[in-house]
Amino acid sequence: MMQTIQIQPLTPDAFKPFGDVLDIAGEPTVIINQGLCQRFSDLATLDCVGDDAKTGISLFNSDKRTLPYQLDMMERHPLGSQAFLPMTENAFLVIVAPDDGGKPSIPQAFLTQPGQGVNYHRNIWHGVLTPLSEPGLFAVIDRIGPGNNLEEFWFDMPYLIGPSRVTAIPL
Amino acid sequence: MMQTIQIQPLTPDAFKPFGDVLDIAGEPTVIINQGLCQRFSDLATLDCVGDDAKTGISLFNSDKRTLPYQLDMMERHPLGSQAFLPMTENAFLVIVAPDDGGKPSIPQAFLTQPGQGVNYHRNIWHGVLTPLSEPGLFAVIDRIGPGNNLEEFWFDMPYLIGPSRVTAIPL
Numbered sequence: 001m002m003q004t005i006q007i008q009p010l011t012p013d014a015f016k017p018f019g020d021v022l023d024i025a026g027e028p029t030v031i032i033n034q035g036l037c038q039r040f041s042d043l044a045t046l047d048c049v050g051d052d053a054k055t056g057i058s059l060f061n062s063d064k065r066t067l068p069y070q071l072d073m074m075e076r077h078p079l080g081s082q083a084f085l086p087m088t089e090n091a092f093l094v095i096v097a098p099d100d101g102g103k104p105s106i107p108q109a110f111l112t113q114p115g116q117g118v119n120y121h122r123n124i125w126h127g128v129l130t131p132l133s134e135p136g137l138f139a140v141i142d143r144i145g146p147g148n149n150l151e152e153f154w155f156d157m158p159y160l161i162g163p164s165r166v167t168a169i170p171l
Numbered sequence: 172m173m174q175t176i177q178i179q180p181l182t183p184d185a186f187k188p189f190g191d192v193l194d195i196a197g198e199p200t201v202i203i204n205q206g207l208c209q210r211f212s213d214l215a216t217l218d219c220v221g222d223d224a225k226t227g228i229s230l231f232n233s234d235k236r237t238l239p240y241q242l243d244m245m246e247r248h249p250l251g252s253q254a255f256l257p258m259t260e261n262a263f264l265v266i267v268a269p270d271d272g273g274k275p276s277i278p279q280a281f282l283t284q285p286g287q288g289v290n291y292h293r294n295i296w297h298g299v300l301t302p303l304s305e306p307g308l309f310a311v312i313d314r315i316g317p318g319n320n321l322e323e324f325w326f327d328m329p330y331l332i333g334p335s336r337v338t339a340i341p342l
Contacts, residue, residue, distance in 0.1 A: 022228060022230060022310070023230065024230050024232050024308070028232070029229075032231075032299075033233065033299040033300065034299075036233060036234040036299075037231055037232065037233040037234065037299065037300055037307075038231065038232040038233075039229060039230075039231055039311075040229055040230040040231075040232070041227070041229045041315065042227040042228070042229060042315045043227075043228055043229060043230060044227065044228040046225070046226065046227065046228070054217070055217065055226050056212070056213040056214075056215065056217065057193060057213070057214055057215040057217070057254055057256075057290070057312055058200075058210055058211055058212045058213060058214060059193065059194065059195050059210075059211040059214060060203075060208055060209070060210055060211075061195050061199070061208065061209040061211070062204065062207060062208040062209075063207040063208065083228055085228075085256060085258060085310040086258060087256060087257060087258060087259075087260070087286060087288075088258075088259065088260050089258070089259050089260070089306075115258060115306070115308055117258075117310065119228070128203075128204040128205075128207075128208065129204065129208055135260075135286070136208075137195070137286055139193070139256040139288065139310055140210075141228055141312060144212065144213045
Protein backbone atom coordinates (compact mmCIF):
# COMPACT_ATOMS: atom_id res chain seq x y z
CA MET A 1 0.00 0.00 0.00
CA MET A 2 1.64 3.19 -1.18
CA GLN A 3 1.82 6.13 1.22
CA THR A 4 0.16 9.29 -0.10
CA ILE A 5 1.96 12.63 0.32
CA GLN A 6 -0.35 15.63 0.40
CA ILE A 7 0.65 18.62 -1.69
CA GLN A 8 1.28 21.90 0.18
CA PRO A 9 1.46 25.46 -1.17
CA LEU A 10 5.05 26.54 -1.83
CA THR A 11 6.22 29.10 0.72
CA PRO A 12 9.76 30.31 1.48
CA ASP A 13 9.49 29.16 5.11
CA ALA A 14 8.35 25.65 4.29
CA PHE A 15 10.92 25.36 1.51
CA LYS A 16 13.82 26.90 3.44
CA PRO A 17 15.53 23.60 4.40
CA PHE A 18 15.68 22.66 0.72
CA GLY A 19 16.34 25.81 -1.24
CA ASP A 20 15.08 29.18 -2.42
CA VAL A 21 11.68 30.24 -3.71
CA LEU A 22 12.21 32.57 -6.67
CA ASP A 23 9.34 35.03 -6.97
CA ILE A 24 8.39 38.69 -6.73
CA ALA A 25 6.72 38.54 -3.34
CA GLY A 26 7.98 41.25 -1.04
CA GLU A 27 9.61 44.54 -1.86
CA PRO A 28 11.68 45.04 -5.00
CA THR A 29 15.39 45.56 -4.45
CA VAL A 30 15.37 48.57 -6.75
CA ILE A 31 13.17 50.29 -9.30
CA ILE A 32 14.87 50.68 -12.68
CA ASN A 33 14.15 51.78 -16.24
CA GLN A 34 12.71 55.21 -15.40
CA GLY A 35 10.28 53.78 -12.89
CA LEU A 36 8.81 51.14 -15.18
CA CYS A 37 10.52 47.98 -13.90
CA GLN A 38 10.89 46.33 -10.50
CA ARG A 39 14.12 44.41 -9.93
CA PHE A 40 14.22 41.64 -7.29
CA SER A 41 17.93 40.92 -7.05
CA ASP A 42 20.01 37.86 -6.31
CA LEU A 43 17.24 35.53 -5.12
CA ALA A 44 19.13 32.23 -5.26
CA THR A 45 22.13 30.76 -3.50
CA LEU A 46 24.04 29.40 -6.47
CA ASP A 47 26.63 26.78 -5.72
CA CYS A 48 29.09 25.30 -8.18
CA VAL A 49 31.92 23.06 -7.00
CA GLY A 50 35.19 22.75 -8.93
CA ASP A 51 37.63 25.11 -10.61
CA ASP A 52 36.87 23.49 -13.97
CA ALA A 53 33.10 24.00 -13.62
CA LYS A 54 30.84 27.00 -14.20
CA THR A 55 27.23 28.04 -13.76
CA GLY A 56 25.27 27.92 -17.02
CA ILE A 57 21.82 28.47 -18.48
CA SER A 58 20.04 25.47 -19.99
CA LEU A 59 16.48 24.85 -21.08
CA PHE A 60 14.46 21.78 -20.11
CA ASN A 61 11.42 20.66 -22.09
CA SER A 62 9.55 18.04 -20.07
CA ASP A 63 6.46 15.94 -20.58
CA LYS A 64 3.72 16.93 -18.18
CA ARG A 65 2.65 14.68 -15.32
CA THR A 66 -0.79 14.06 -13.86
CA LEU A 67 -1.96 13.72 -10.28
CA PRO A 68 -1.80 11.51 -8.37
CA TYR A 69 1.88 11.19 -9.33
CA GLN A 70 3.83 8.07 -8.47
CA LEU A 71 7.24 8.99 -7.06
CA ASP A 72 9.62 6.11 -7.75
CA MET A 73 12.92 7.92 -7.50
CA MET A 74 14.62 10.99 -6.12
CA GLU A 75 17.95 12.48 -7.09
CA ARG A 76 20.51 14.95 -5.79
CA HIS A 77 23.45 16.86 -7.21
CA PRO A 78 26.50 16.74 -4.94
CA LEU A 79 28.43 19.34 -6.94
CA GLY A 80 25.93 22.13 -7.43
CA SER A 81 22.63 23.90 -6.90
CA GLN A 82 19.92 23.71 -9.56
CA ALA A 83 17.32 26.39 -10.26
CA PHE A 84 14.11 25.94 -12.27
CA LEU A 85 12.25 28.92 -13.67
CA PRO A 86 9.07 28.17 -15.61
CA MET A 87 8.81 29.84 -19.03
CA THR A 88 5.02 29.64 -18.75
CA GLU A 89 2.53 30.95 -16.21
CA ASN A 90 1.62 27.44 -15.09
CA ALA A 91 2.11 25.95 -11.63
CA PHE A 92 4.37 22.93 -11.29
CA LEU A 93 5.01 20.26 -8.70
CA VAL A 94 8.11 20.45 -6.49
CA ILE A 95 9.12 17.37 -4.50
CA VAL A 96 11.96 17.37 -1.98
CA ALA A 97 13.10 15.28 0.96
CA PRO A 98 15.45 15.64 3.93
CA ASP A 99 18.47 13.37 3.86
CA ASP A 100 18.49 10.37 6.17
CA GLY A 101 21.97 8.84 6.22
CA GLY A 102 22.52 9.02 2.49
CA LYS A 103 18.98 8.36 1.29
CA PRO A 104 15.84 10.48 1.09
CA SER A 105 13.57 10.53 4.13
CA ILE A 106 9.78 11.04 3.76
CA PRO A 107 9.23 13.34 0.76
CA GLN A 108 7.44 16.68 0.90
CA ALA A 109 5.47 17.99 -2.08
CA PHE A 110 4.73 21.60 -2.98
CA LEU A 111 2.67 23.25 -5.67
CA THR A 112 4.08 26.51 -7.02
CA GLN A 113 2.05 29.60 -7.80
CA PRO A 114 2.27 30.98 -11.32
CA GLY A 115 5.38 33.16 -11.48
CA GLN A 116 7.35 31.12 -8.94
CA GLY A 117 10.55 29.21 -9.55
CA VAL A 118 12.73 27.24 -7.17
CA ASN A 119 16.43 26.76 -6.56
CA TYR A 120 17.41 23.42 -5.03
CA HIS A 121 20.47 23.81 -2.86
CA ARG A 122 23.44 21.55 -3.50
CA ASN A 123 22.94 17.94 -2.46
CA ILE A 124 19.23 18.30 -1.63
CA TRP A 125 17.09 15.29 -2.58
CA HIS A 126 14.43 16.24 -5.13
CA GLY A 127 12.14 14.69 -7.66
CA VAL A 128 12.70 15.11 -11.38
CA LEU A 129 11.02 18.05 -13.10
CA THR A 130 7.25 17.58 -12.88
CA PRO A 131 5.20 20.15 -14.79
CA LEU A 132 1.44 19.64 -14.62
CA SER A 133 0.73 21.48 -17.89
CA GLU A 134 2.18 21.76 -21.36
CA PRO A 135 4.52 23.06 -22.53
CA GLY A 136 6.80 21.93 -19.70
CA LEU A 137 9.43 24.53 -20.61
CA PHE A 138 11.86 25.73 -17.96
CA ALA A 139 15.04 27.74 -17.75
CA VAL A 140 17.53 25.84 -15.61
CA ILE A 141 20.54 27.46 -13.97
CA ASP A 142 22.95 24.82 -12.77
CA ARG A 143 26.51 23.56 -12.80
CA ILE A 144 28.16 22.82 -16.14
CA GLY A 145 31.34 20.79 -15.78
CA PRO A 146 32.99 17.40 -15.47
CA GLY A 147 32.52 14.95 -12.61
CA ASN A 148 29.62 12.84 -11.37
CA ASN A 149 26.99 15.34 -10.28
CA LEU A 150 24.02 12.93 -10.15
CA GLU A 151 23.00 10.55 -7.41
CA GLU A 152 19.71 8.65 -7.73
CA PHE A 153 17.72 6.78 -5.10
CA TRP A 154 14.97 4.38 -6.15
CA PHE A 155 12.35 3.60 -3.52
CA ASP A 156 11.47 -0.02 -2.73
CA MET A 157 7.93 1.23 -2.23
CA PRO A 158 6.99 4.31 -4.31
CA TYR A 159 5.03 7.22 -2.84
CA LEU A 160 1.85 8.65 -4.27
CA ILE A 161 1.85 12.46 -4.50
CA GLY A 162 -1.32 14.50 -4.44
CA PRO A 163 -5.01 13.82 -4.34
CA SER A 164 -5.70 10.25 -3.26
CA ARG A 165 -6.62 7.91 -6.02
CA VAL A 166 -10.39 7.50 -5.99
CA THR A 167 -11.24 3.86 -5.54
CA ALA A 168 -14.30 2.78 -7.43
CA ILE A 169 -16.71 0.83 -5.27
CA PRO A 170 -17.58 -2.44 -7.01
CA LEU A 171 -21.29 -2.75 -7.72
CA MET B 172 11.40 63.41 -38.05
CA MET B 173 12.12 60.21 -36.17
CA GLN B 174 13.61 57.28 -38.05
CA THR B 175 11.51 54.11 -37.88
CA ILE B 176 13.27 50.79 -37.23
CA GLN B 177 11.41 47.76 -38.59
CA ILE B 178 11.11 44.77 -36.28
CA GLN B 179 12.68 41.50 -37.46
CA PRO B 180 12.10 37.96 -36.24
CA LEU B 181 14.73 36.89 -33.71
CA THR B 182 17.13 34.33 -35.16
CA PRO B 183 20.51 33.15 -33.82
CA ASP B 184 22.29 34.29 -36.99
CA ALA B 185 20.87 37.80 -36.94
CA PHE B 186 21.46 38.09 -33.20
CA LYS B 187 24.96 36.59 -33.19
CA PRO B 188 26.88 39.91 -33.04
CA PHE B 189 24.95 40.84 -29.89
CA GLY B 190 24.43 37.67 -27.90
CA ASP B 191 22.73 34.30 -27.61
CA VAL B 192 19.20 33.22 -28.44
CA LEU B 193 18.01 30.89 -25.66
CA ASP B 194 15.48 28.43 -27.02
CA ILE B 195 14.85 24.76 -27.76
CA ALA B 196 15.34 24.91 -31.50
CA GLY B 197 17.70 22.20 -32.69
CA GLU B 198 18.61 18.91 -31.10
CA PRO B 199 18.58 18.42 -27.34
CA THR B 200 21.98 17.93 -25.74
CA VAL B 201 20.70 14.91 -23.82
CA ILE B 202 17.44 13.19 -22.94
CA ILE B 203 16.97 12.80 -19.18
CA ASN B 204 14.40 11.68 -16.62
CA GLN B 205 13.70 8.24 -18.12
CA GLY B 206 13.08 9.67 -21.56
CA LEU B 207 10.55 12.29 -20.47
CA CYS B 208 12.67 15.45 -20.59
CA GLN B 209 14.86 17.12 -23.20
CA ARG B 210 17.84 19.07 -21.88
CA PHE B 211 19.39 21.83 -24.02
CA SER B 212 22.60 22.59 -22.16
CA ASP B 213 24.72 25.66 -21.62
CA LEU B 214 23.07 27.97 -24.16
CA ALA B 215 24.54 31.27 -23.00
CA THR B 216 28.00 32.78 -22.78
CA LEU B 217 27.92 34.14 -19.24
CA ASP B 218 30.48 36.77 -18.44
CA CYS B 219 31.13 38.26 -15.03
CA VAL B 220 34.13 40.52 -14.44
CA GLY B 221 35.76 40.84 -11.02
CA ASP B 222 36.85 38.49 -8.26
CA ASP B 223 34.35 40.10 -5.90
CA ALA B 224 31.42 39.56 -8.29
CA LYS B 225 29.25 36.56 -9.06
CA THR B 226 26.50 35.50 -11.43
CA GLY B 227 23.05 35.60 -9.83
CA ILE B 228 19.38 35.03 -10.53
CA SER B 229 17.04 38.01 -10.27
CA LEU B 230 13.47 38.61 -11.35
CA PHE B 231 12.31 41.68 -13.28
CA ASN B 232 8.68 42.76 -13.35
CA SER B 233 8.24 45.38 -16.06
CA ASP B 234 5.38 47.44 -17.36
CA LYS B 235 4.44 46.46 -20.89
CA ARG B 236 5.15 48.69 -23.86
CA THR B 237 3.10 49.30 -27.00
CA LEU B 238 4.13 49.65 -30.63
CA PRO B 239 5.32 51.87 -32.13
CA TYR B 240 7.83 52.20 -29.28
CA GLN B 241 9.90 55.32 -28.90
CA LEU B 242 13.52 54.43 -28.17
CA ASP B 243 15.08 57.33 -26.28
CA MET B 244 17.97 55.54 -24.64
CA MET B 245 20.18 52.49 -24.84
CA GLU B 246 22.41 51.01 -22.17
CA ARG B 247 25.26 48.56 -21.83
CA HIS B 248 26.93 46.66 -19.00
CA PRO B 249 30.74 46.82 -19.19
CA LEU B 250 31.25 44.21 -16.45
CA GLY B 251 28.93 41.39 -17.42
CA SER B 252 26.47 39.62 -19.69
CA GLN B 253 22.74 39.79 -18.99
CA ALA B 254 20.21 37.08 -19.86
CA PHE B 255 16.43 37.53 -19.98
CA LEU B 256 14.11 34.53 -19.85
CA PRO B 257 10.38 35.26 -20.01
CA MET B 258 8.27 33.58 -17.31
CA THR B 259 5.30 33.76 -19.67
CA GLU B 260 4.64 32.43 -23.16
CA ASN B 261 4.51 35.94 -24.60
CA ALA B 262 6.81 37.43 -27.20
CA PHE B 263 8.86 40.48 -26.25
CA LEU B 264 10.83 43.15 -28.02
CA VAL B 265 14.64 43.00 -28.13
CA ILE B 266 16.56 46.08 -29.23
CA VAL B 267 20.32 46.10 -29.75
CA ALA B 268 22.91 48.20 -31.56
CA PRO B 269 26.51 47.86 -32.70
CA ASP B 270 28.95 50.14 -30.97
CA ASP B 271 30.24 53.14 -32.87
CA GLY B 272 33.14 54.70 -30.98
CA GLY B 273 31.52 54.52 -27.57
CA LYS B 274 27.92 55.15 -28.56
CA PRO B 275 25.21 53.01 -30.14
CA SER B 276 25.02 52.95 -33.93
CA ILE B 277 21.68 52.41 -35.74
CA PRO B 278 19.56 50.12 -33.54
CA GLN B 279 18.17 46.77 -34.64
CA ALA B 280 14.89 45.46 -33.27
CA PHE B 281 13.79 41.83 -32.93
CA LEU B 282 10.58 40.15 -31.85
CA THR B 283 11.02 36.91 -29.92
CA GLN B 284 8.94 33.79 -30.42
CA PRO B 285 7.16 32.42 -27.35
CA GLY B 286 9.66 30.25 -25.49
CA GLN B 287 12.70 32.30 -26.50
CA GLY B 288 15.01 34.22 -24.21
CA VAL B 289 18.13 36.22 -24.98
CA ASN B 290 21.54 36.74 -23.43
CA TYR B 291 23.19 40.07 -24.16
CA HIS B 292 26.94 39.71 -24.26
CA ARG B 293 29.02 41.98 -22.08
CA ASN B 294 29.17 45.60 -23.22
CA ILE B 295 26.55 45.22 -25.98
CA TRP B 296 24.24 48.20 -26.39
CA HIS B 297 20.61 47.22 -25.76
CA GLY B 298 17.27 48.76 -24.94
CA VAL B 299 15.67 48.34 -21.54
CA LEU B 300 13.34 45.39 -21.03
CA THR B 301 10.34 45.84 -23.33
CA PRO B 302 7.59 43.26 -22.88
CA LEU B 303 4.56 43.74 -25.10
CA SER B 304 2.15 41.88 -22.79
CA GLU B 305 1.43 41.61 -19.10
CA PRO B 306 2.73 40.32 -16.81
CA GLY B 307 6.19 41.48 -17.90
CA LEU B 308 7.86 38.90 -15.68
CA PHE B 309 11.38 37.71 -16.52
CA ALA B 310 14.14 35.71 -14.91
CA VAL B 311 17.40 37.63 -15.30
CA ILE B 312 20.82 36.04 -14.99
CA ASP B 313 23.49 38.68 -14.65
CA ARG B 314 26.40 39.97 -12.64
CA ILE B 315 25.91 40.73 -8.96
CA GLY B 316 28.73 42.76 -7.47
CA PRO B 317 30.27 46.17 -6.83
CA GLY B 318 31.44 48.63 -9.46
CA ASN B 319 29.71 50.72 -12.11
CA ASN B 320 28.15 48.21 -14.49
CA LEU B 321 25.75 50.57 -16.24
CA GLU B 322 26.40 52.97 -19.09
CA GLU B 323 23.50 54.86 -20.66
CA PHE B 324 23.30 56.71 -23.95
CA TRP B 325 20.40 59.09 -24.63
CA PHE B 326 19.70 59.87 -28.28
CA ASP B 327 19.38 63.48 -29.41
CA MET B 328 16.73 62.21 -31.82
CA PRO B 329 14.82 59.13 -30.60
CA TYR B 330 14.04 56.21 -32.89
CA LEU B 331 10.59 54.75 -33.49
CA ILE B 332 10.50 50.95 -33.30
CA GLY B 333 7.92 48.88 -35.09
CA PRO B 334 4.93 49.51 -37.26
CA SER B 335 4.93 53.04 -38.57
CA ARG B 336 2.61 55.39 -36.78
CA VAL B 337 -0.50 55.81 -38.89
CA THR B 338 -0.93 59.45 -39.74
CA ALA B 339 -4.54 60.52 -39.79
CA ILE B 340 -5.36 62.48 -42.91
CA PRO B 341 -7.00 65.76 -41.91
CA LEU B 342 -10.49 66.04 -43.31
